[in-house]
Amino acid sequence: MTLRMTEPPASVLAALRLTGAPRPLAGGQGESFRVGNAVLKPVDNTEEAEWCADVFAGLTSSTEFRVPRPYRADDGNHVVAGWAAFEFVEGQEGPAGAWATLIAAGRAFHRALRHLPRPDLLDRRQHPWAVADRIAWGEVSSVALAHTDGLLATLQELQRPVDAPSQLVHGDLTGNVLLQPGQPPAVIDFSPYWRPVGYAEAIIVADGLLYHHAEPELIDNVLPGRHGLQMLVRALIFRLATSAIFEGPGKTIPQEELARFARVIHLVEERMHADHHFDT
Structure with a gap:
């Protein structure tokens, strides 16, 4: 699998109303970037990514689990030029025996x-x-x-x-x-x-x-x-x-x-x- 390290362009950040310089994140197959309180990742399948974002948007976090909220552009889409953004959530990756x-x-x-x-x-x-x-x-x-x-x-x-x-x-x-x-x-x-x-x-x-x-x-x-x-x-x-x-x-x-x-x-x-x- 080829990893893409290209950061999200300024036009994507503007469409999602994000400001700040993209910073690479560990994980996400080396393709994730943080901008402010958002995490951006490239998507390979726009249809699936839009649908997944809609599912997460419709879920309510509880005492048992939480989910990051997806960002939406002014045109109503979650995916902009092959990028999707979700709220950054704190936490340690991996099961760590838990x-x-x-x-x-x-x-x-x-x-x-x-x-x-x-x-x-x-x-x-x-x-x-x-x-x-x-x-x-x-x-x-x-x-x-x-x-x-x-x-x-x-x-x-x-x-x-x-x-x-x-x-x-x-x-x-x-x-x-x-x-x-x-x-x-x-x-x-x-x-x-x-x-x-x-x-x-x-x-x-x-x-x-x-x-x-x-x-x-x-x-x-x-x-x-x-x-x-x-x-x-x-x-x-x-x-x-x-x-x-x-x-x-x-x-x-x-x-x-x-x-x-x-x-x-x-x-x-x-x-x-x-x-x-x-x-x-």
């Missing part, structure tokens, strides 16, 4: 989304994360991917049907909940999917086990039983397929990355094999 807080914030956030209908724009997305999500749910099969040393096939063999209602969920909460003492967790950078809430939580668990040194007990605490394990299988397919798409067809995912997935898959298999009714 898994219970992160899961609770996600559940409160998802309760606030339950009334919203499924947007048609989800069907039009073709970015790697959207394609990987469809792979995880068996909705596409013929996608050119990097080699995964058989791990993707192993995960797909572990899949069983699940029966759970879908709704709007944030599919990338792990690094997008900011923690600040004395304030509710802040949910940022909405990545919308129409899936069960348990799938969004399973992505958090997968990220924790893969990249944040979480203990295996996180699986049992957040995703108990066969249903939870099936959500975790899909979350692992989602993350592995995303890596394989970015790596590119004909190549192989780095061994260090494959070793992470192999270790977590083993944890899943252990729990499945302990369930004598797994194949029923």
